[in-house]
Amino acid sequence: MLGESLLKKIREYLPEEQIFLNQSLKDMTTFRTGGSCSCLLEIDTEEQLCQLIRLFGRTEQPYFILGNGSNTLVKDAGYSGIVLHIDRSMDAITVEGNIITAEAGAMLSKVSRVAAEHGLSGLEFAAGIPGSVGGGVVMNAGAYDGEMKDVVKSVRVVGKDGEILDLRGSAMEFGYRTSVLRNRPFVVTAVTFELAPGNQEEILAKMEDFNRRRREKQPLEYPSAGSTFKRPEGYYAGKLIMDAGMRGFQIGGARVSDKHCGFIINAGGASASDILDVMGEVQDRVYACFGVKLEPEVVVLGDPEKKA
Ligand SMILES: Cc1cc2nc3c(=O)[nH]c(=O)nc-3n(C[C@H](O)[C@H](O)[C@H](O)COP(=O)(O)OP(=O)(O)OC[C@H]3O[C@@H](n4cnc5c(N)ncnc54)[C@H](O)[C@@H]3O)c2cc1C
Numbered sequence: 338m339l340g341e342s343l344l345k346k347i348r349e350y351l352p353e354e355q356i357f358l359n360q361s362l363k364d365m366t367t368f369r370t371g372g373s374c375s376c377l378l379e380i381d382t383e384e385q386l387c388q389l390i391r392l393f394g395r396t397e398q399p400y401f402i403l404g405n406g407s408n409t410l411v412k413d414a415g416y417s418g419i420v421l422h423i424d425r426s427m428d429a430i431t432v433e434g435n436i437i438t439a440e441a442g443a444m445l446s447k448v449s450r451v452a453a454e455h456g457l458s459g460l461e462f463a464a465g466i467p468g469s470v471g472g473g474v475v476m477n478a479g480a481y482d483g484e485m486k487d488v489v490k491s492v493r494v495v496g497k498d499g500e501i502l503d504l505r506g507s508a509m510e511f512g513y514r515t516s517v518l519r520n521r522p523f524v525v526t527a528v529t530f531e532l533a534p535g536n537q538e539e540i541l542a543k544m545e546d547f548n549r550r551r552r553e554k555q556p557l558e559y560p561s562a563g564s565t566f567k568r569p570e571g572y573y574a575g576k577l578i579m580d581a582g583m584r585g586f587q588i589g590g591a592r593v594s595d596k597h598c599g600f601i602i603n604a605g606g607a608s609a610s611d612i613l614d615v616m617g618e619v620q621d622r623v624y625a626c627f628g629v630k631l632e633p634e635v636v637v638l639g640d641p642e643k644k645a
Pocket residue numbers: 367401402403404405406407408409423441465466467468469470471472473474475476477478479480518523524525526555557561562563564636
């Protein structure tokens with residue numbers, strides 16, 4: 338439960354129409370399942386973020402940043418903290434020469450389209466990734482021949498005391514689906530990309546090719562969070578899962594996709610605990626068969642003391 342005095346303070350910084358109490362997060366994640374949070378705040382300016390982060394720091398209020406929710410699974414029991422939602426209401430994109438700056442809530446697909454319109458190459462890989470710029474940089478999102486690491490020049494963040502910091506791309510410690518920002522109290526507000534001049538037709542053709550390959554290989558017709566597990570070094574998670582005989586394995590409404598075993602899908606009415614149960618079973622069987630530990634790529638949101 339959110340205290341009245343905290344709520345009163347929040348109302349000093351945000352208009353009422355951006356504050357949602359006991360908000361279901363089901364339709365805010367691409368898994369389309371999960372519980373509620375005690376309060377969801379729709380953020381549309383960096384200043385609001387600075388004020389709120391400062392307030393939450395002073396009051397030790399736990400919070401979570403949600404972008405497009407395409408890599409997040411919310412537990413059925415929900416989250417008792419506050420969710421700061423940064424997406425389309427904070428999505429300005431500017432282009433200067435070969436430099437693009439995008440606010441954290443801009444969709445990666447939109448930024449890559451803007452890059453293509455300006456004949457700039459480097460973001461083609463992001464055309465089909467259904468995440469925000471903020472989520473993308475935190476996760477070092479990547480596909481086919483590229484990842485955020487290759488194109489991020491700098492990242493603007495709000496630090497834990499509400500201060501603004503500009504981090505150089507080289508300071509981001511990008512690794513496979515991770516960055517220095519994962520599990521740190523930094524909130525991304527904008528990212529600057531350095532791209533290369535290219536041929537617009539070739540850029541668009543590459544984006545279309547990547548998207549066609551996605552449609553062919555990935556179960557895009559079902560809710561999911563993309564690849565459920567990180568790629569273990571020297572292996573492909575999907576192949577290990579398939580070779581462990583788990584294609585189509587189902588608990589409740591959660592299923593290992595028949596089309597791509599690396600995706601656990603919501604085949605209809607899956608609860609978050611169905612998904613977590615399938616994930617656990619897949620991890621156990623792959624470990625038993627091949628001695629490989631699959632590490633989730635999906636971020637699970639919930640209170641640590643509650644199971645699911
Ligand atoms: C069909 C499908 C295909 C996918 N394909 C790919 C792929 O090819 N490659 C790939 O890498 N991923 C892929 N994904 C996963 C996902 O789209 C990416 O990880 C994406 O970058 C997540 O962005 P998001 O805004 O949805 O993040 P969210 O799920 O909202 O958040 C993910 C993490 O980032 C943090 N976060 C989000 N925004 C901010 C911010 N502004 N500041 C600080 N922290 C923030 C959250 O707290 C959370 O820890 C796919 C997902 C789906 C559903």
